[in-house]
Amino acid sequence: MTTSPEKTDLSQALAEQRELLLITVRGLTDAQAAQRTTVSELTLGGIVKHLAQGEEVWTQIMTKGDGELPDGMLDMGQYRMAEGETLPALLERYAAAARATDEAVAGLPDLGQRVLLPTTPWSPPEPEHWSARRILLHLIRETAQHAGHADIVREALDGANTTARR
Numbered sequence: 001m002t003t004s005p006e007k008t009d010l011s012q013a014l015a016e017q018r019e020l021l022l023i024t025v026r027g028l029t030d031a032q033a034a035q036r037t038t039v040s041e042l043t044l045g046g047i048v049k050h051l052a053q054g055e056e057v058w059t060q061i062m063t064k065g066d067g068e069l070p071d072g073m074l075d076m077g078q079y080r081m082a083e084g085e086t087l088p089a090l091l092e093r094y095a096a097a098a099r100a101t102d103e104a105v106a107g108l109p110d111l112g113q114r115v116l117l118p119t120t121p122w123s124p125p126e127p128e129h130w131s132a133r134r135i136l137l138h139l140i141r142e143t144a145q146h147a148g149h150a151d152i153v154r155e156a157l158d159g160a161n162t163t164a165r166r
Contacts, residue, residue, distance in 0.1 A: 003106055010136050011105055017143040018098055021051065023162045024150040025087060033087040034080075037156035040149075044157070045081035047150045048090045053078040054142055055097035059104045062135045067116035067127065074120065101139065108132050 025033060025044050033045035053072055060070045072078065081090070105111075111133035117123070130138075147162075155161045 004111075006111060006133075007105055007108070010111075010133070010140065011102055014101070014136065014140045014143060015098075017140060017147055018051075018094075020162050021047070021143060021147040021150055022091075024147070024154040024160075025091070026160075028087060028157075030081075030086050032157060033090075035157060037153050040153075041079065042149055042153055043080060044150055044153055045085065045087055045090055046079045047146050047153070048087070048094050049081060049085070050078045051143055051146055052090065052094040052097045055094070055101045055139060058135055058139055059097070059101045061117065062108075062115055062132050063104050065113070065115040067118055069118035069120070073118065105132075105136060111136065 025048060028044060030045070033048075034043050036043055053075070057070045057073045081087075111131060113132050114129045115132060115135065117128045117130055119127075151161045
């Protein structure tokens with residue numbers, strides 16, 4: 001299947017945001033990845049875990065389009081590293097989720113295809129549909145937002161960030 005310029009551009013924008021996030025976790029130990037450095041509960045490992053789960057869930061929503069709630073979508077544990085989790089394992093999960101998202105987007109016949117969203121506690125009362133394009137844009141926004149969070153958490157940890165390595 002031929003990839004459209006729009007798919008290429010949006011996939012590249014998502015890849016760039018992923019790379020910015022990955023800069024913030026370079027050279028960290030598991031303990032550092034699990035460490036809170038601000039008043040927020042966010043940790044670098046928790047951010048990676050959340051974004052991996054987000055890509056897994058939204059890719060499933062985008063490709064199935066059946067309105068079913070994917071396993072783990074509402075799991076609040078996705079925001080922190082659990083006992084025994086390692087940063088390398090979370091990074092591998094994130095890489096696998098990114099590959100699956102990229103493959104799913106490349107395989108879509110049209111980014112305009114409408115997808116029934118699952119019902120969540122924050123859903124409107126009537127069924128909601130998004131285009132695959134909007135889901136991809138949501139993933140770009142979510143990744144960019146959390147890459148910014150990660151930059152702040154990392155800078156508070158040891159002074160490093162996406163532009164100043166320590």
